[in-house]
Amino acid sequence: MASRLQIEGDDSVLLRVTHSNLKNFATDVRFSLQMSVEAVKDKLWKKCGTAVSSMRLELYDDCKNKLCDLSDDSRPLGFYSPLDGFRIHVIDLDPSSVTSGGWLEDTSLVEKYSISEEEYNKRSGTFRKFKEKMASQNSSAFKNKMSDDYMEDLCANIKVGERCEVEPGEKRGVVKYVGQAEALGPGFWIGVQYDEPLGKHDGMVKGTRYFQCPPLCGAMVRPDKVKVGDYPEQDPFEEDEI
Numbered sequence: 001m002a003s004r005l006q007i008e009g010d011d012s013v014l015l016r017v018t019h020s021n022l023k024n025f026a027t028d029v030r031f032s033l034q035m036s037v038e039a040v041k042d043k044l045w046k047k048c049g050t051a052v053s054s055m056r057l058e059l060y061d062d063c064k065n066k067l068c069d070l071s072d073d074s075r076p077l078g079f080y081s082p083l084d085g086f087r088i089h090v091i092d093l094d095p096s097s098v099t100s101g102g103w104l105e106d107t108s109l110v111e112k113y114s115i116s117e118e119e120y121n122k123r124s125g126t127f128r129k130f131k132e133k134m135a136s137q138n139s140s141a142f143k144n145k146m147s148d149d150y151m152e153d154l155c156a157n158i159k160v161g162e163r164c165e166v167e168p169g170e171k172r173g174v175v176k177y178v179g180q181a182e183a184l185g186p187g188f189w190i191g192v193q194y195d196e197p198l199g200k201h202d203g204m205v206k207g208t209r210y211f212q213c214p215p216l217c218g219a220m221v222r223p224d225k226v227k228v229g230d231y232p233e234q235d236p237f238e239e240d241e242i
Helices: 037-048 117-122 127-145
Strands: 012-019 026-032 055-060 066-069 087-092 163-166 171-181 185-194 218-221 226-228
Touching: 012 037, 026 037, 037 055, 037 087, 163 185, 171 218
Parallel strands: 012 087
Antiparallel strands: 012 026, 055 066, 055 087, 163 171, 163 226, 171 185, 185 218
């Protein structure tokens, strides 16, 4: 709601600014009442891009009623008695203005730079070349780090059929598979059937069946995550001793 009450010594006014070509443009700007209309236009040019010579200003009250045109560039803004909350609407009279055509707001109208796949692949120093280099280095490092017998020594004391506990989470179950699993990566793996549905599959991983178990009770883990021994099934209703 616009107010005619003025703070003592306050010679400025806060106005809403809109633009004829920029539908999404709306901002609040404080103006001195002593500024000339030409100075107001110059300030608005820096906000919206419309040249001073191509700008016509309309003044509206806070109820959207047009009050007047700010037609005399030499008069001070205060001559038109604007109040806080009133609106200045900028009309751009230049058909070739940078604000025309909507391209300042609609990026789909802006011509995009494009390059063919063939030309892009010929370039050096691109992000794609960087990714390919890193992938090659990581793949080589991974293969060099993990041999086909990775963790084989840890499988020596793990036998199919033994009770086990798997970390993290102290999940209990039965060892169902010991050996390599090419689909999962180099080295040795342990297939476990959990006592509860805490797994990810039924013993089939990436199209290869390593063992058989109920759905969501199967898991393939590295040997260093498995401990075998006296790990009976846990009773979920068993209470801790007091």
